[in-house]
Amino acid sequence: MPAHPERFAVLAAILREGTLAGAARRLGVGKAGLSKRLAAIERELGLPLFERTPRGLRPAEGARSFLDTVARLADELTEAEERLRSGCGRPRGRVRINAALDFGRRHIVPLLPEFLRLHPEVEVELDLEDRYADLLHEDIDVAVRIGRFADSALRARQLGTSRLFVVAAPALLARLPALASPEDLAGAPCLRYRYGRMPEVWDFRCGERTVRVRVRGPLLANNGEAIAAAARAGLGIARLPDFLVEEDVAAGRLVALFPDWDGERLDIRAVFTRERGARPAVRALLDFLAARLRPPRPSNTTERPWTSSSSEAASSAPPAPSSSPATATG
The missing domain is CATH 3.40.190.10 (Periplasmic binding protein-like II)
Structure with missing residues (x-):
């Protein structure tokens, strides 16, 4: 098959989209015309490049390496054309x-x-x-x-x-024994966020002291909003990034635990x-x-990095009694 940029673009689009309809949308052409173009390329090569399946197209056996190379060349040609047209490097x-x-x-x-x-x-x-x-x-x-x-x-x-905060609904905290330190989480119902590598392991630091707690609980999810909603409903204690819980803490829907312990920073x-x-x-x-987006905060900052009004929100949150976990101010 002679090297032709248009053919590279066709094969790259089909490879990446996995369907003729998706590739046609990406290229801005009709599906029927694209199907004929693919058939002509395969006929010229004398072998199929894609297998037809009920869910779309996938690389035929032995064609994956060839198609990956074609897709890479298509990207390089597109980038070279953009650089040529942009002259001074205009984004496009x-x-x-x-x-x-x-x-x-x-x-x-x-x-x-x-x-x-x-x-x-x-x-x-x-x-x-x-x-x-x-x-x-x-x-x-x-x-x-x-x-x-x-x-x-x-x-x-x-x-x-971003800093991780440990939070829980006030109603749940009223039912649980007092949580004075991170070690107390080992016997409490916890909600695990499966974005990191070890969602069941929570790390804390207070000065030179570090604590690693292995938690258990009724829910494991790969979405932070789902974990936050479950925490607001009182299902368990959650550890989530500041940008997911700061509004709930400020409004009193959640209480941030262990204010003297520095949660992991990401x-x-x-x-x-x-x-x-x-x-x-x-x-x-x-x-x-x-x-x-805001630059990294110093490690001793008390302001959350993802809200411009975090210090006001923290100061407006209702204070917790001294015998129960305090609402975080940072």
């Missing part, structure tokens, strides 16, 4: 972002209108899901990740930090490959997110 083209559902909905989505006004030639495709996307094998330009980063094949840009980063990070549109997005 599609940028696909992957982020955790709760953080993306609260902090990425509200920023997109401004970004798109600043860069009208950029198109954003946003995927919000609670999983770690594989940037080396998926068609994703930037992933916003919360937590540890140890992938040497990727590059990362710091966007901010880095928030934009992660990308070297090749995709060189694209003007991706660089523009990274610069924009870094400027709009």
Whole structure:
């Protein structure tokens, strides 16, 4: 098959979308015409590139490596064309972002209108899901990740930090024995958020002292909003990022436990490959997110990093009696 950019784009779109309908939408062509184009390419090669299944198309046996190479070449050709057309590096083209559902909905989505006004030639495709996307094998330009980063094949840009808080509904705390320290969680009903690697292990620090508690409870979920809702309903004690619980704590729907103990702090980063990070549109997005999202706070700060009114909210929360867990001020 002679190397032709249009053929590369066709095969790359079908590979990534997995259906002719999806690939046709991506390319802006008709499904019937695309089907004929694929058939012509396969006929010229003398072998099938995709297997037809009830759910769509998948690479035929032995064709995966070829299709991956074609998709990579299609990306490189697109990027080269963008650089040529942009001249001075003007951002343009599609940028696909992957982020955790709760953080993306609260902090990425509200920023997109401004970004798109600043860069009208950029198109954003946003995927919000609670999983770690594989940037080396998926068609994703930037992933916003919360937590540890140890992938040497990727590059990362710091966007901010988030602190984990342990919270519970006042009604639940009234039924439980007093929780004076993190060790008391070992016998309490806890709600586990399956975004990290070990959702049943909670770490705490107070000065030079560290405590690791293994918790159990009635619910394990991969969505932070679901855990927060269960905590508000009194189902158990939850450990969640500040941006998920700060409003509930300020309103008195949840009580933050162990204010003298520093909950684990999580880095928030934009992660990308070297090749995709060189694209003007991706660089523009990274610069924009870094400027709009708050920088990391000093470790001794008492202000939550993801709300401009956190100190006011904390001061307006009703104080807890001295014999029960206190409402957190940070």
